[in-house]
Amino acid sequence: MNSYLDIVIRSVVVYLFMLAAIRFFGKKELSQLNSADIILILLISNSVQNAMVGSNSSLEGGLIAALALFLINLLFKKIMYKFKAVNDLVEDKPTILIHNGHLDFSALSKLEITSQELEEVIREHGVQHFNEVKLAMMEIDGNISVISGKTALKQTHHKRKIHKTLGTLNN
Numbered sequence: 001m002n003s004y005l006d007i008v009i010r011s012v013v014v015y016l017f018m019l020a021a022i023r024f025f026g027k028k029e030l031s032q033l034n035s036a037d038i039i040l041i042l043l044i045s046n047s048v049q050n051a052m053v054g055s056n057s058s059l060e061g062g063l064i065a066a067l068a069l070f071l072i073n074l075l076f077k078k079i080m081y082k083f084k085a086v087n088d089l090v091e092d093k094p095t096i097l098i099h100n101g102h103l104d105f106s107a108l109s110k111l112e113i114t115s116q117e118l119e120e121v122i123r124e125h126g127v128q129h130f131n132e133v134k135l136a137m138m139e140i141d142g143n144i145s146v147i148s149g150k151t152a153l154k155q156t157h158h159k160r161k162i163h164k165t166l167g168t169l170n171n
Contacts, residue, residue: 003054003056003061004060004061004064006054007052007053007054007056007061007064007065007068008064008065008068010051010052010053010054010065011052011064011065011068011069011072012068012072013051014048014051014052015068015069015072015073015076016072018044018048019076019090023089023090052065053065091140092140093140094137094138094139094140095107095110095111095137095138096135096136096137097111097113097118097136097137097138097144098118098122098130098133098135098136099134099135100134100135100149101130101131101132101133101134101149102130103115103118103130107138111138113138118130118136118144121136121144121146122136122146125146125148126148127146127148131149132148132149133146133147133148133149134147134148134149135147
């Protein structure tokens with residue numbers, strides 16, 4: 001087989017593997033880059049480099065691998081946009097954490113968010129108690145959106161990411 005075609009195939013396989021791994025281990029946590037996450041990304045990139053280019057360490061081999069990754073990413077985004085089932089498989093849904101002052105403890109447990117962490121999020125946005133929150137949601141990008149139940153003129157919408165360590169990734 002052509003060595004450049006081999007690089008393209010290897011790069012696509014690594015891309016699909018990484019996509020599945022991020023989905024399995026929780027992209028919400030990985031989207032919040034702390035020191036451990038940066039180290040993980042650097043080590044993963046180093047560990048899969050040889051898997052993509054094999055023994056070809058030429059400039060052309062590296063550029064072909066990078067081009068293959070850009071193209072598969074573009075193609076995959078178009079597929080996700082066109083086919084809802086694929087998008088649903090890859091992307092998480094927003095999760096309601098508080099609705100009209102009532103906490104959803106099962107959602108908090110599933111996302112491994114403590115009530116103390118959620119209290120901190122709402123306090124940072126000037127809301128003193130859960131019962132003052134109209135809606136709090138964990139968005140698909142890992143942010144928590146908080147909408148207070150105050151009057152329409154004073155209503156606010158804030159976002160804050162919950163930071164998790166790699167040791168707690170259990171999704």
